[in-house]
Amino acid sequence: MIRYSFATGNTNPETFPADAFGEAAARVLPTMAADLNQYPGKLGHEGLRRLMAEREFEREGVRIDPDHIVLTNGSMQAVTLAAETAAQGNNLVVMEEYSYVGSIRAFDAMGIEMVGVPLDEEGMRMDALADTLERLKQEGRPTPFIYTLATYQNPTGAVMSRERRLKLIELARQFDCIVVEDNCYGDVHFDGDKPPALYALDDDPRHIYLSSLSKIFAPGVRLGYLTASPALLERVLARRHDAGPNTLAAAITYEYLHDKLWQHVEMANDALKAKRDTMLDALNRHLGNECSFSHPSGGLFIWVRLPDDVDPGRVQEIAAENEVSIAHGSDFHIRNDAGPFIRLAFGYPTIDEIEAGIARLGDSVRQARGSGAS
Amino acid sequence: MIRYSFATGNTNPETFPADAFGEAAARVLPTMAADLNQYPGKLGHEGLRRLMAEREFEREGVRIDPDHIVLTNGSMQAVTLAAETAAQGNNLVVMEEYSYVGSIRAFDAMGIEMVGVPLDEEGMRMDALADTLERLKQEGRPTPFIYTLATYQNPTGAVMSRERRLKLIELARQFDCIVVEDNCYGDVHFDGDKPPALYALDDDPRHIYLSSLSKIFAPGVRLGYLTASPALLERVLARRHDAGPNTLAAAITYEYLHDKLWQHVEMANDALKAKRDTMLDALNRHLGNECSFSHPSGGLFIWVRLPDDVDPGRVQEIAAENEVSIAHGSDFHIRNDAGPFIRLAFGYPTIDEIEAGIARLGDSVRQARGSGAS
Numbered sequence: 001m002i003r004y005s006f007a008t009g010n011t012n013p014e015t016f017p018a019d020a021f022g023e024a025a026a027r028v029l030p031t032m033a034a035d036l037n038q039y040p041g042k043l044g045h046e047g048l049r050r051l052m053a054e055r056e057f058e059r060e061g062v063r064i065d066p067d068h069i070v071l072t073n074g075s076m077q078a079v080t081l082a083a084e085t086a087a088q089g090n091n092l093v094v095m096e097e098y099s100y101v102g103s104i105r106a107f108d109a110m111g112i113e114m115v116g117v118p119l120d121e122e123g124m125r126m127d128a129l130a131d132t133l134e135r136l137k138q139e140g141r142p143t144p145f146i147y148t149l150a151t152y153q154n155p156t157g158a159v160m161s162r163e164r165r166l167k168l169i170e171l172a173r174q175f176d177c178i179v180v181e182d183n184c185y186g187d188v189h190f191d192g193d194k195p196p197a198l199y200a201l202d203d204d205p206r207h208i209y210l211s212s213l214s215k216i217f218a219p220g221v222r223l224g225y226l227t228a229s230p231a232l233l234e235r236v237l238a239r240r241h242d243a244g245p246n247t248l249a250a251a252i253t254y255e256y257l258h259d260k261l262w263q264h265v266e267m268a269n270d271a272l273k274a275k276r277d278t279m280l281d282a283l284n285r286h287l288g289n290e291c292s293f294s295h296p297s298g299g300l301f302i303w304v305r306l307p308d309d310v311d312p313g314r315v316q317e318i319a320a321e322n323e324v325s326i327a328h329g330s331d332f333h334i335r336n337d338a339g340p341f342i343r344l345a346f347g348y349p350t351i352d353e354i355e356a357g358i359a360r361l362g363d364s365v366r367q368a369r370g371s372g373a374s
Numbered sequence: 375m376i377r378y379s380f381a382t383g384n385t386n387p388e389t390f391p392a393d394a395f396g397e398a399a400a401r402v403l404p405t406m407a408a409d410l411n412q413y414p415g416k417l418g419h420e421g422l423r424r425l426m427a428e429r430e431f432e433r434e435g436v437r438i439d440p441d442h443i444v445l446t447n448g449s450m451q452a453v454t455l456a457a458e459t460a461a462q463g464n465n466l467v468v469m470e471e472y473s474y475v476g477s478i479r480a481f482d483a484m485g486i487e488m489v490g491v492p493l494d495e496e497g498m499r500m501d502a503l504a505d506t507l508e509r510l511k512q513e514g515r516p517t518p519f520i521y522t523l524a525t526y527q528n529p530t531g532a533v534m535s536r537e538r539r540l541k542l543i544e545l546a547r548q549f550d551c552i553v554v555e556d557n558c559y560g561d562v563h564f565d566g567d568k569p570p571a572l573y574a575l576d577d578d579p580r581h582i583y584l585s586s587l588s589k590i591f592a593p594g595v596r597l598g599y600l601t602a603s604p605a606l607l608e609r610v611l612a613r614r615h616d617a618g619p620n621t622l623a624a625a626i627t628y629e630y631l632h633d634k635l636w637q638h639v640e641m642a643n644d645a646l647k648a649k650r651d652t653m654l655d656a657l658n659r660h661l662g663n664e665c666s667f668s669h670p671s672g673g674l675f676i677w678v679r680l681p682d683d684v685d686p687g688r689v690q691e692i693a694a695e696n697e698v699s700i701a702h703g704s705d706f707h708i709r710n711d712a713g714p715f716i717r718l719a720f721g722y723p724t725i726d727e728i729e730a731g732i733a734r735l736g737d738s739v740r741q742a743r744g745s746g747a748s
Contacts, residue, residue: 008412008413010411010412010413011411012411013407013408013410013411014407016407016410016411018403018404018405018406018407018410019403019404021403022399022400022401022402022403022404023400025396025399025400025403025626026396026397026399026400027396028396029392029393029395029396029399030392030393030396031392032392032594033387033388033390033392034387035594036387036390036392036592036593036594036595037384037385037386037387037390037592037593037594037721037722038382038384038593038594038722039382039384039593039594040593040594040596073447073451073596073616073620074616074617074618076615076616076617077447077615077616079615080615080616102615102617105615106615109612109613109615110615218410218411219410219411219412219413219414219617220406220409220410220411220412220413220414220620220621220622221410221620221621221622222414222447222616222617222618222619222620222621222622238483239483241450241451241453241454241476241479241480241483241484242447242448242450242451242454242596243448243450243476243593243596244448244596245596246447246594246595246596246620246622246623247594247595247596248594248595248596248620248622248623248626249620249622249623252399252622347411348411348412
């Protein structure tokens with residue numbers, strides 16, 4: 001049995017306003033008979049689109065017409081719609097070599113070949129990106145699109161520097177690529193500065209930007225969104241065949257969040273920051289001699305580099321015997337390459353579970369070290 | 375402006391339990407913090423899957439394992455997942471030549487060639503289906519799947535007879551086709567008997583069945599579902615990349631419906647039957663001399679055959695000037711062929727609106743007749 005769950009990027013149930021959310025539902029649903037008995041249309045709930053436009057303006061200083069925002073069934077629907085549109089039948093994407101497992105699985109199932117670019121603490125390496133784009137061009141396979149999690153990259157936690165963002169934009173222009181920017185974690189921000197989103201640094205109409213309420217509110221509401229310039233957005237919408245996003249979920253979420261979005265985000269981030277600090281502190285105490293790890297200024301994950309003589313799969317097995325679940329780094333690699341990495345998620349477990357679970361993880365790593373590779 | 379809206383298949387807001395639905399939300403959401411902060415998984419809310427299995431058992435007498443039911447983002451997600459799976463890269467479907475516009479648009483955008491089979495009041499014609507399957511086989515293009523709305527077919531309202539259902543099953547076996555059965559309207563039943571669903575007459579594992587809560591509850595909850603034999607279901611699930619169905623919508627809907635599904639359906643159907651009767655009566659009075667029309671025993675639509683000298687597009691224009699919206703029959707034809715048909719939806723408008731609107735439609739048809747084709 002798993003008692004200490006650090007494997008999946010679930011959010012913090014402790015800061016979820018379950019009672020108040022229920023009250024918001026009770027307030028708005030009696031007014032919704034007509035709306036719920038119609039089909040939602042391709043864009044979805046107007047109020048929530050307006051609120052997400054305000055969110056982008058607040059964070060990035062860019063005014064987006066709410067009619068250029070499309071609500072989606074979580075950001076994963078946005079990822080697949082964006083990828084289908086951007087690939088243009090040329091099934092190839094250049095992306096961080098470690099990335100979101102949902103996107104990797106979807107691209108794989110969609111037959112989109114993934115070409116990886118290494119990354120460091122400043123995100124995707126631009127020298128490697130330039131080489132990759134040039135190589136693919138030379139091979140007669142020009143890159144239709146670049147997919148990037150530039151901010152609080154999953155799984156590494158890296159934030160792409162402003163300088164690299166500008167370089168990425170320049171390279172995308174030079175090699176005529178669409179940029180698909182996945183900013184799901186952008187508002188899960190604890191400390192320090194962060195650079196603007198790529199779309200806020202660029203007026204190139206070949207840019208698809210997507211974000212979500214999964215990380216700042218709850219994944220169970222399945223509300224993501226996507227924006228692009230009108231011509232590109234038309235092409236995205238032509239691929240939407242689900243009769244539109246969820247009116248019920250959007251209406252309740254809007255009713256709850258519309259006058260307290262940032263208040264909610266701040267409260268949720270304060271609690272997540274305490275969990276991050278607890279996990280970093282526990283990692284220092286229990287694994288500080290054996291491992292190095294990221295110190296993310298946002299997001300939900302710590303990326304841990306194990307000692308070279310320890311097999312991550314073996315650590316995962318022993319940790320599970322010790323009731324701790326962790327994610328194997330290879331899960332996030334586009335070719336499932338095994339590196340010396342594991343990923344720890346700190347959003348869902350309690351502070352006490354983080355304390356106790358990381359102590360057990362420390363024991364598990366030392367056990368794995370003693371036992372040799374499996 | 376449109377005051378009399380008969381164009382789209384929206385459901386009846388008058389029987390939607392908006393207050394009680396809000397109360398159900400207020401009851402269940404305070405218990406949902408943990409569930410909403412996790413990803414839903416590919417199948418979705420277990421209670422609602424169990425309830426839908428009970429629904430199928432009640433209607434068809436077939437026990438479906440709830441773990442073989444996949445909740446989808448409305449039935450349209452089920453249609454596209456089923457079609458992608460069943461086409462097997464051989465992008466061809468045989469279907470009723472008039473069909474659901476959402477499916478037609480999706481198949482078209484997905485590059486699936488649609489081959490139409492004519493239908494009459496007993497549904498798809500089996501002589502024509504046999505000829506079509508044989509012809510395609512001769513052409514070296516065997517049919518990967520048949521898509522059918524066998525019960526309360528949209529737009530015609532036809533119910534496929536039991537005899538034809540058995541014949542369809544036999545032909546599917548003979549020509550090795552998957553059958554995708556779209557039973558969205560199956561519980562919107564007013565009078566008379568109806569034959570079992572195709573899947574209840576057949577234990578062929580190459581059958582994908584889909585249904586929905588859109589027509590018996592509300593389209594704005596975006597809840598459909600799909601079932602198939604385990605091996606085929608695995609192939610469907612491999613194509614799902616949206617991180618799962620909506621936990622929030624499923625939980626509230628389950629909380630409301632779990633102990634009163636059939637009570638709700640009966641109440642909703644009684645009200646819809648009154649609307650159907652009103653529309654049929656009004657059509658008899660205002661267009662009985664000019665038109666013939668279906669007398670559907672379920673579903674949301676009346677299919678009207680205009681006089682041969684009247685152009686449906688012209689009727690649509692004049693009706694709009696008279697504040698009445700109707701759907702042009704060609705919208706539902708797989709090749710947009712113009713026939714002498716219009717479709718009237720009776721779920722959303724009030725009884726008074728149906729009365730007044732059909733009177734205006736009668737005037738519009740006579741005006742169109744006088745003015746000649748546009």
